[in-house]
Amino acid sequence: MIKRLQDKLNVLGPFLGLIFVFAIFIALAPASFVSGYNLKTIITQTVIVGIGALGMTFIIISGGIDLSVGSLIALVTVLIAKTLTLTGADSATLVWGAALVAILVSTFIGFLSGLITALWGIVPFIVTLGMMQIARGVAKWLANEQTVVAPVTGLNTMMNVDPEPAWLIFAPGVWLMIGLTAIVIFVLKYTVFGRYVFVLGSNEQAARLCGIEVRLHRILVYTLGGAFAGIAGVMQFANLTIGDPTAAVGLELDIIAAVVIGGGSLSGGEGSALGSILGALMMAILRNGCNLVGIPTYVQNILIGSIIIGAVAIDRLKHK
Amino acid sequence: MDLFLHMEGICKRFDAVIALRNVDLQVRAGTVHALIGENGAGKSTLMKILSGGLKPDSGAMQINGAPYAPDGPKQARAAGVSMIYQELTLAPHLTVEENMTLGSERHRCGIVRHQWGRAAEALAMLGHAAIDVRTKVRELSIGQQQLVEIARSLLLGSRVIIMDEPTSSLAREDTIALFAAINRLRQKGVTIIYISHFLEEIQQIANDYTILRDGESVVSGPMRETSIEKIVAHMVGRPLEQMFPRTPHRIGDVVFAARGIDDPPQVHDLSFELHAGEILGIAGLVGAGRTETLRRIFGLDDARAGAITLRDKTFLLGRRHHPGDSLAIGMSLMSENRKEEGLAIDLPIRNNISFSSLPKFSDRWGRLKLGKEMREVTQVADRVAIKYANIIDPVVALSGGNQQKVALARVLLDGSRILLLDEPTRGIDVLSKVEIYNLIGELAAQGCAIILVSSYLPELFGICDALAVMYRGHMSPVQPISEWDEKSVMRWATTGKV
Secondary structure, three states, rough: OHHHHHHHHEEEHHHHHHHHHHHHHHHOOOHHOOOOHHHHHHHHHHHHHHHHHHHHHHHHHOOOOOOHHHHHHHHHHHHHHHHHHHHHHOOHHHHHHHHHHHHHHHHHHHHHHHHHHHHHHOOOHHHHHHHHHHHHHHHHOOOOOOEEEEEOOHHHHHHHHOEEEEEEEOOOHHHHHHHHHHHHHHHHHHHHHHHHHHHHHOOHHHHOOOOOHHHHHHHHHHHHHHHHHHHHHHHHHHHHHHHEEOOOOOOHHHHHHHHHHHHOOOOOOOOOOOHHHHHHHHHHHHHHHHHHHOOOHHHHHHHHHHHHHHHHHHHHHHHH | OOEEEEEEEEEEEOOEEEEEEEEEEEOOOOOEEEOOOOOOOOOOHHHHHOOOOOOOOOEEEEEEEOOOOOOOOOHHHHHOOEEEOOOOOHHHHHHHHHHHHOOOOOEEEEEEEEHHHHHHHHHHHHOOOOOOOOOEOOOOOOOHHHHHHHHHHHOOOOEEEEEEOOOOOOHHHHHHHHHHHHHHHHHOOOOOEEEOOOHHHHHOOEEEEEEEEEEEEEEEEEHHHHHHHHHHHHHHOOOOOOOOOOOOOOOOOOOEEEEEEEEEEOOEEEEEEEEEEOEEEEOOOOOOOOHHHHHHOOOOOOOEEEEEEEEEEEOOOOOOOOHHHHHHHOEEOOOOOOHHHHOOOOOOOHHHHHHHHHHHEEOOOOOOHHHHHHHHHHHHHHHHHOOOOOOOHHHHHHHHHHHHHHHHHHHHOOOHHHOEEEOOOOOOOOOHHHHHHHHHHHHHHHOOEEEHHHOOOHHHHHHEEEEEEEEEEOOOOOOHHOOOHHHHHHHHHHHHHO
């Protein structure tokens, strides 16, 4: 009974951590830290890592890893900018079509990573490490190794901290992230697919024995990861307003860190969507707060590194 | 005879190796049928064919009179045949109910509909309604996990359940619970094929038996018309002179003493002495603290308090006592868990044997003398009679019995005089067991002092000079083996009293 309660409270750890970090900055940072505008900024800054982390949650629960996410995000920004410039972006359909095409490309690359992992039995670390280089290379090639200027479109409003209309309160991207989180929570908990994702990471042998199509589900998991990376890429483009082939370098590590801080286990079988979002939020608060206090970025790096190790260490103690 | 399952003239070859030659298996409905044979006799191949994992080259199968030729495990399961492997195949992070319905979830548009009721029913049918279907599997004991796996096959509506070495990692009380569950299944008309190396258990649970040897079915019949001696003779193809060979050995002075080893709740204030040339057995149920005691003596785990004395030198146990210290003073441990702890199974046989004696094979710059290593490793490998193609093959290529001999060869090579052996014969075939008993006897004859932890009472009685029994971290006084009998051992192991 108590055990089950603990399971229910599995996101309690990341949640307490979040409150702790938040409390520290309320004490340290200037009053502007808790201003409505700044809070909205923090949440908006969570969107890209948060959406990427949702996809990564599937992958990590299934016992895999995807290092190509940062490159995929950059590729998506370039693709959107290119399509918009080429077509002139004169209708809303076209603008959203460009975003959709870019997401599909990212999804396809995720599918390829899954296919290679599943069919050839190469460890996902290597496959996605390769894919990280390939996607980055393609992005630079398409963009001629420079940023691609794009016309201003409705896409750019996705990440406005003060949205139009004002009753939305948060940027549309934030609402998208919240909606996606709800969907992922539901899929992981209540669907057959979600359960298979957990089995893959917990005991692949058992999954095979029970007649589950292990390869198919692995491919699906990476395809989903690619799709979420694509959506995160659209948000990145909305933020940048240009296509940048050198954007989001190393962002996959922030995304993996968010999942791990949120209770995901790199050996598979554990993780939660809500935890991952809380992890992403914690890192955003940390960055934002540090900037307001005037703590240099190198100290931020050291802090975030310590938090990642600390979160996993606490998790290990909990499991003993 | 009410024949339910019939396998007839089954042949299977892998390249040049003939695994099965005209094997017949006839199983009556609602009985427990023991499939007996040494490792490599073809039991697993035959059962893989039955459970759809392999296809026979020739031969026919019938279930309940209807032809049966599964196209894969999934079809076999649909036809009511399911297999429970020795290594359990449950997902530890999922709940009991989730594991039981894995691959057969009921759902509406992909949304899972839980089957708590059916899962609980299946467990109740096995007599284990107390297992909560909502707990995560990793919180259950191994015995309970096994029951969950059996319940899973019930949920699938299996009519034939194959159990491969189901008791090899079970404590005695879990074995009893398992047998009760098997009896209930038998009463419900479920047919069970039971594979095990524990002949005493087979005698207890099986109605009929079939013995395989070198890929052929040698003999079969009702269990009560045969004896363990006859079975063993059929298994090895000749009468086995002695199941428990004894090499004469002289017991000398005290060479090792443990004083006040304490680390509650696993180990409570435990002291004993060991003589040169003595084989001291430690019996007890799984979880009684036997392995924990050995690990603390060796320095793998920290004890709260305690000391060991070795040839007049005393060493305190605890944080500062490391396995390296133990090896340096001539004490070696053979782990009960050879796959995960005892051996690096992907590395060559040679490396595994010489791991703990590398200082012997290196100069002061740390360079390895490969020639010397190879010579001595080969020597010791031959002495324990490991059957290998090439000494640099990975250990994983060997059979279980030979893997165990690799672990034993390591202990021999590092020249230790105090040997802590933890379940050295678990999961290996009869012939390998006899070879290992012989080696242990020889070592004792050379003056080594040996502690043998085992859950297999006949072998403790067969080869030990003295015996102690553990119960919940407490150890009985050490007494000569002649002063114990099975009843008194079991009484101590289950109650902690004489």
